[in-house]
Amino acid sequence: KLSRPTVGRLSLYYRELNRLHTSGKTHLNSTQLGSLVDVSPAVVRRDLSMLGTIGQRGIGYSITKVIEKIGLVMGSGVHWQVVLIGVGSLGNALLRYRGFEQLGFRLVAAFDQDPTKVGTAIGGVIVHDTELMAARLAELQPELAILAVPADQAATVAATLKSCGISGILNFAPTTLRLPGSCAVVNVDLASELQRLAFSVQHRS
Amino acid sequence: KLSRPTVGRLSLYYRELNRLHTSGKTHLNSTQLGSLVDVSPAVVRRDLSMLGTIGQRGIGYSITKVIEKIGLVMGSGVHWQVVLIGVGSLGNALLRYRGFEQLGFRLVAAFDQDPTKVGTAIGGVIVHDTELMAARLAELQPELAILAVPADQAATVAATLKSCGISGILNFAPTTLRLPGSCAVVNVDLASELQRLAFSVQHRS
Ligand SMILES: NC(=O)c1ccc[n+]([C@@H]2O[C@H](COP(=O)([O-])OP(=O)(O)OC[C@H]3O[C@@H](n4cnc5c(N)ncnc54)[C@H](O)[C@@H]3O)[C@@H](O)[C@H]2O)c1
Numbered sequence: 001k002l003s004r005p006t007v008g009r010l011s012l013y014y015r016e017l018n019r020l021h022t023s024g025k026t027h028l029n030s031t032q033l034g035s036l037v038d039v040s041p042a043v044v045r046r047d048l049s050m051l052g053t054i055g056q057r058g059i060g061y062s063i064t065k066v067i068e069k070i071g072l073v074m075g076s077g078v079h080w081q082v083v084l085i086g087v088g089s090l091g092n093a094l095l096r097y098r099g100f101e102q103l104g105f106r107l108v109a110a111f112d113q114d115p116t117k118v119g120t121a122i123g124g125v126i127v128h129d130t131e132l133m134a135a136r137l138a139e140l141q142p143e144l145a146i147l148a149v150p151a152d153q154a155a156t157v158a159a160t161l162k163s164c165g166i167s168g169i170l171n172f173a174p175t176t177l178r179l180p181g182s183c184a185v186v187n188v189d190l191a192s193e194l195q196r197l198a199f200s201v202q203h204r205s
Numbered sequence: 206k207l208s209r210p211t212v213g214r215l216s217l218y219y220r221e222l223n224r225l226h227t228s229g230k231t232h233l234n235s236t237q238l239g240s241l242v243d244v245s246p247a248v249v250r251r252d253l254s255m256l257g258t259i260g261q262r263g264i265g266y267s268i269t270k271v272i273e274k275i276g277l278v279m280g281s282g283v284h285w286q287v288v289l290i291g292v293g294s295l296g297n298a299l300l301r302y303r304g305f306e307q308l309g310f311r312l313v314a315a316f317d318q319d320p321t322k323v324g325t326a327i328g329g330v331i332v333h334d335t336e337l338m339a340a341r342l343a344e345l346q347p348e349l350a351i352l353a354v355p356a357d358q359a360a361t362v363a364a365t366l367k368s369c370g371i372s373g374i375l376n377f378a379p380t381t382l383r384l385p386g387s388c389a390v391v392n393v394d395l396a397s398e399l400q401r402l403a404f405s406v407q408h409r410s
Pocket residue numbers: 085086087088089090091111112113114117130147148149150151153157172173174189190191298299300301302304
């Protein structure tokens with residue numbers, strides 16, 4: 001099983017390799033890849049050898065081969081259907097973001113409880129009433145959900161999503177969601193990222 | 206020097222303790238704090254003892270004392286002035302977010318190169334022309350900047366910010382910013398968070 005930091009690095013390698021591939025590059029070495037993502041070449045080599053990829057002396061790694069290997073592990077070859085709950089200012093931005101689609105994540109529906117938002121389309125995605133969420137999810141069968149509701153609503157909405165068969169939730173509300181059983185959760189707290197930055201500014205010598 | 210995962214945990218403790226403090230709670234034990242942020246009680250105890258805080262048997266930790274200690278280490282007591290560059294859909298959402306202020310981060314100005322956005326105010330923050338950025342930054346002397354510009358613009362904008370004396374950059378563009386010398390950088394890639402979720406769904410059981 002890969003650790004969380006390793007998964008984070010693989011996803012950054014994947015992003016950079018796809019960008020290089022689009023620009024026509026075919027090979028690169030561990031120093032080049034490492035410098036794109038601020039990781040030492042030794043760690044890059046270790047990560048890629050864990051996937052069964054070894055660079056050739058003088059040529060380096062084949063970009064398409066590494067993309068394929070990482071894609072398999074990260075599930076990027078699969079097409080994931082994603083719903084978004086909470087179409088406020090953050091939800092609006094996420095619905096317009098094209099970066100998810102490029103990785104095989106398709107936003108298929110959004111939900112909100114505010115009647116003025118229901119029936120609108122944002123970034124090409126229709127906003128449905130949360131009252132109809134169970135019925136819609138039964139039809140669409142999405143695997144993943146993005147949560148952009150207020151912190152005091154997150155746990156209730158997550159419980160409903162889990163009961164509707166959602167397998168994973170990306171939570172942006174500033175509260176740590178924990179769901180028992182088989183639903184994976186990733187919590188992202190943007191304010192604590194700014195705090196992490198302040199910490200490293202404060203402790204730079 | 207605290208490791209990155211430790212700093213991440215401290216910031217989550219800080220968030221939860223402030224929330225409990227607002228609701229009138231005065232003490233809690235390591236099990237209670239741990240379950241709020243999905244961390245084992247032993248790790249909570251180790252983290253807090255590193256800050257010189259020890260719980261009292263039967264009573265637990267004083268919430269105000271721990272908030273104070275974490276605040277000192279995280280620089281949350283300090284008032285940080287922050288500017289935001291790139292007032293697109295993500296920038297719009299971040300300017301309206303009240304979670305940064307609660308931690309002592311005040312958004313004091315925003316910048317964009319799109320003339321239709323210059324002169325508007327979002328979330329109470331005025332959008333200035335990037336042409337005037339150097340002059341504005343000399344006046345305001347902000348410590349931190351949030352970058353919400355397209356990936357191909359991020360490095361150039363960051364170099365300008367660094368030359369204007371910015372001490373830290375929170376980068377949302379999907380590219381790993383690296384700045385030599387004294388400017389701290391935290392890179393957040395939201396698409397790779399979704400990939401991390403897909404990975405844990407794919408590898409469950
Ligand atoms: N705006 C940001 O940039 C930002 C940054 C970091 C974190 N967040 C967090 O993301 C979440 C959303 O923030 P926002 O700024 O978009 O807030 P917002 O108030 O603009 O939007 C919240 C939306 O959720 C809807 N909603 C509320 N309860 C709901 C429910 N039970 N079911 C479905 N929809 C519901 C509301 O109708 C509203 O449209 C919050 O938890 C916030 O703390 C936002």
